[in-house]
Amino acid sequence: MGKSKDKNIVDDADKHVVDQDPLDESSTDNSPQETSVDIIQKLEDKCLRLNAEIDNMHKRHVIDIQKAHKFGLESFIGELLPVIDNLEQALKSFSSTSNSDREGIELTLKSFENVLDKFGIRPINPVDEKFDPQLHEAVSVIANKELADDDVMQVLQRGWEINERIIRPARVIVVKN
Amino acid sequence: MSKIIGIDLGTTNSCLAVIEGGQPKVIENAEGGRTTPSVIAYTDSSEVLVGTPAKRQAVTNPKKTLHAIKRLIGRRFEDDVVKKRYGNGSIQNY
Numbered sequence: 001m002g003k004s005k006d007k008n009i010v011d012d013a014d015k016h017v018v019d020q021d022p023l024d025e026s027s028t029d030n031s032p033q034e035t036s037v038d039i040i041q042k043l044e045d046k047c048l049r050l051n052a053e054i055d056n057m058h059k060r061h062v063i064d065i066q067k068a069h070k071f072g073l074e075s076f077i078g079e080l081l082p083v084i085d086n087l088e089q090a091l092k093s094f095s096s097t098s099n100s101d102r103e104g105i106e107l108t109l110k111s112f113e114n115v116l117d118k119f120g121i122r123p124i125n126p127v128d129e130k131f132d133p134q135l136h137e138a139v140s141v142i143a144n145k146e147l148a149d150d151d152v153m154q155v156l157q158r159g160w161e162i163n164e165r166i167i168r169p170a171r172v173i174v175v176k177n
Numbered sequence: 178m179s180k181i182i183g184i185d186l187g188t189t190n191s192c193l194a195v196i197e198g199g200q201p202k203v204i205e206n207a208e209g210g211r212t213t214p215s216v217i218a219y220t221d222s223s224e225v226l227v228g229t230p231a232k233r234q235a236v237t238n239p240k241k242t243l244h245a246i247k248r249l250i251g252r253r254f255e256d257d258v259v260k261k262r263y264g265n266g267s268i269q270n271y
Contacts, residue, residue, distance in 0.1 A: 071209060074209070133226055133230040133231070134230050138236040139236065141237050150237065166208060
């Protein structure tokens with residue numbers, strides 16, 4: 001608030017000087033002529049800067065709107081992810097593979113994933129991949145002579161991304177010998 | 178036109194904002210977060226990780242992951258506070 005008040009005072013001062021100009025020009029003195037040129041220059045400069053500022057603001061707003069479109073679903077999907085996790089856990093709890101209940105859950109999960117895919121939301125499942133902190137979160141480390149350092153040993157929880165932005169990283173156990 | 182930028186260098190999280198139209202506007206980081214964990218890490222491939230990625234790999238790379246570094250700003254490596262915190266082998270190589 002104090003800032004804008006200060007600005008007003010400056011603006012008023014500028015106006016004041018401009019108002020005085022005609023009076024100054026009526027006198028024979030040379031220096032007021034220079035002052036008015038200075039003032040015009042100053043105002044032109046100010047105008048240019050304001051134009052640039054508006055341009056920048058416009059560009060930023062376009063980017064902001066694009067982002068809002070692209071990532072607007074982020075928080076909503078974030079809340080839905082536990083539902084998918086639960087379906088996955090339910091699948092794991094079945095002992096036999098041929099079970100109509102299991103099949104039902106499998107199909108539910110699949111249709112759920114299809115819907116997410118339609119909106120650009122894809123799982124991150126880094127089985128047999130190298131650990132990448134941009135996409136994965138290391139929960140713990142474990143020694144395993146058969147695998148190299150920084151290999152993903154086990155995926156505890158799949159991660160999800162929306163338009164290449166992480167909603168949730170994949171939670172993994174990493175090999176460290 | 179000169180801009181005003183505010184940086185909150187926090188112990189656990191940091192945040193950055195500019196004044197736009199008289200109102201502060203928080204700048205998002207690359208991951209889209211409004212705050213960034215105050216964590217930095219140096220990987221074995223001499224890559225520097227900052228923020229969330231650095232935090233995610235902390236378990237795999239504890240010796241070269243630094244957090245709450247704000248508490249150590251202005252202190253020397255030989256300082257008791259630094260020694261106490263990193264005496265157990267952390268940041269040995271730096």
